[in-house]
Amino acid sequence: MNQEQFEQIEQQITPSTPYVKNVLKAFLVGGLICTIGHAITYFYIIFFDFTEKTVGNPTAATMIFLSMLLTGFGLYQKLGQFAGAGSAVPVSGFGNAVISAAIEHKTEGFVLGVGGNMFKLAGSVILFGVASAFVVALIKLILVTMGVIEW
């Protein structure tokens, strides 16, 4: 049996990825996480001294804290298996990536283990997040300077 014959068999038997189902599940769970996030935003604005501009940080911190609890109890991985991108893309997914790596490397000590590895998965999100934020800010600066838009 040659490679082409094998590949034919393999493609016939391997179940195809249920994209539509996955997208729907991701939409529902992702939407739910963001709705919770928004409820937290309103909570901080109504009950504390935050404005729409400053409420982002405490909201993200709260979401990451909740994600940390779920990760520690082994529940976020179950959510992830169900929701896919729905639970990976929101900030709680970023938290899960950091925290799961931190837990994993605890046995190698706090400096080389936890410190050295906790951004193993999420490090690229930070790098490319900062880099793209810089580019976007640069574009905005140019547009403001030209008088097209205002700050």
Add this chain to the structure above:
Amino acid sequence: MVIVFQSKPSIIASAAVAGPLERKSVFYSYFDSVMEDERWHQATNEQGNAKMIQEACEIILKKADLNRLDIDFFLAGDLVNQMTPTNFAAKEIAASFIGLFSACATSVSSVIIASVLTELGASKYAIAGASSQHNSVERQFRYPVYYGGQKPATAQWTVTAAGFTLIGEHTPKCPSIAAATVGKVIDYGQTDPFHMGAAMAPAAYDTIQRHLEKRNQKITDYDMIMTGDLGKIGLQILKRMFQETGASEADCNIFRDAGAEFYGEDPSFLAGASGAGCSASVYFSYVLQQLKGGRFKRVLLVATGSLLSPLTFQQGETIPCTAHAIEVTME
């Protein structure tokens, strides 16, 4: 390369030890010992894996009524870098030791080497086998255990289990190794680390074909041909490969897979079980007990190993695979 053992070395005793989640396995009742927690009360996953190996060896010694000094060789491997858990366990077992790596095919490659040493007269008693520990393997090959990534339906679950055997000179009323085939490395260009069954199926096919051809046997000469961890989808692929090359559907019912059956029909394990401990714990508990009980007379155990490396996978390379086979008979 097919080796025919004239002296028919015997499997004198065996032991399978598993982790707590493996209580869900359909083979659970055949295991000798099940750990209370994944790490067996040790500080690290790797220590837990080493402890599991030691426990399996202790059980073997007890069953065969031997002590450590009687063991000439300890031949084993696991999936952690440098086979650290096995090295630490070997320190306690204190027999002459060679660490072996054939990924999940180590369960059988170790038995082949033990049989060769026995046939040569160099070994009276050799312990051979393999183990894997879910958390330490996931961390090494994939993502952190608690990371919430989505796995496809083709993914498999690495078991926490160890399976070991005591290989010695031919002994009546014990299963014996009649022949073995050392697998070649086969690479059909598969690249998906979440679809190992497809990557390994051609290796299993090649090893089984060559074994049958050189031994002048048919599939039906066996009561069972059991692959290691192709999983549910990989097993289907293997059966289809044989069907396309002339085997009947009835013949293909002789093929079984330890990984496909390990967790039964539980959907949370996706395509089934994998890991060096998967084939080892099933072969060296369930299969040997069936042989001893007279249900099987001749079986072919084909442990499949995906020689995946997280490094070369990220560098865009394919997944080379191998499969080693032993023909075990009961007179």
